[in-house]
Amino acid sequence: MTNLEPEGFVYPDPVAVCLDLIVSPEPKTVKNRVHVDLATSSAAHQAEVVARLKDLGATPADVGQGDVPWTVMVDPEGNEFCVLDPRPLYRDTGPIAAVVVDCADPRAMARFWGEAMDWALHEVTDHKAVLRSAKGVGPYLQFLRTPDVKTVWNRVHLDVRPYSGDDLEAEAARLRTLGATAIDLGQNDVPWTVLADPQGNEFCLLTPG
Template sequence: MATRLVQINMKARDDSALGRFWAQALGWGVDSEGPGVTNLEPAGFSYPDPTAVCIDIIAHPEPKTVKNRVHLDLATTSTAHQTELVARLRDLGATLADVGQGDVPWTVMADPEGNEFCVLDPRPEHGDTGPIAAVVVDCADPAAIARFWDEAMDWAPHEVADDHATLRSAEDVGPYLVFRRSPHTKTGWNRVHLDVRPYPGDDMEAEAARLRALGARDPDIDQSDIPWTVLLDPEGNEFCLLTPA
């Protein structure tokens, strides 16, 4: 059994407005929009497919107060494209952000609700990722947390270094999942988190038990009225195990 990363769950005070921003930013469509839920995926996309990691935006009344531990890196094809993309995103409502990055070749920005993201400088490895180059997770120990996710999912390791570790889908397509060392400790619950899904025919309870055996833990919350399972990875980051599909 195994899971795979299928979407990013992002909380928002106004899911529809934030959904419109990200749909325009990525060139994606709004797949379904119900009360308090906005789903984004590429046009013509057949969910789930490893060529893209979708975005699920959920309405939540609490405002963002701390830096997110999960963010998106956007791909560019040239220096000119990077400049043009930054300008277009600012026109859509994004702002430049300072998270202590210093002098770096990428541009750190924040969406209209303050969620940090990066517009990367052009890199050859991102030529086939689509608009999202990577999903980046802050962590204390990149190698250790990558080992957990390597066993939790069928994604394969690409690079492990002291300050970061990278995974990609078993088919070697779509965005990368990057665990980057950060000195900051987790504060409160993550407003942006990973959603993983077992394959059709897998047993969800058995998969949850397998993830716990690998080091996942149960959060202290009531889960009696939801069809998915909320878990914590070994560093305490929330993630959701969705129903098989």
């Protein structure tokens, strides 16, 4: 596993997004239902970011987005992400504007994840829900309605970590009360708990830290 996190990061810091890259023998066969959006501050900055990412091995991708102001790309292993056009909403998020999850019911997802993480709801419609840390900092968590049906486990997923001093079993029970279910992905004996949200999206409940 390779862990990527901002220099000087100390948990819990709602401004930061940490990425864990884990080797998997299973090939990618479908479009990821979870991806990240990268923020930019101007048209020139957007072009600069796209060019730099191409130099690093990313390539433009067509996922049926049509003529849009953002750029859809894939990393060297085919994982989709977007380089957004400059938007006032994301001016203070840092480099990652949002983590975006495809779903069937944004309202239901907003209810679950808002209570699961105690994040504030910024927008909700039948087509989109937007959450952010209650402190008003860091990236957004967005749920977008899509007709696509989930057919495989998500290659990109969220990890949730309780605060230091919290009880892991009590937190797992709370999440199950909200609608999460325990699942077995072959993780064997590990210190974290693997769960799925009410629409089947896998996530991990880590040990308190």
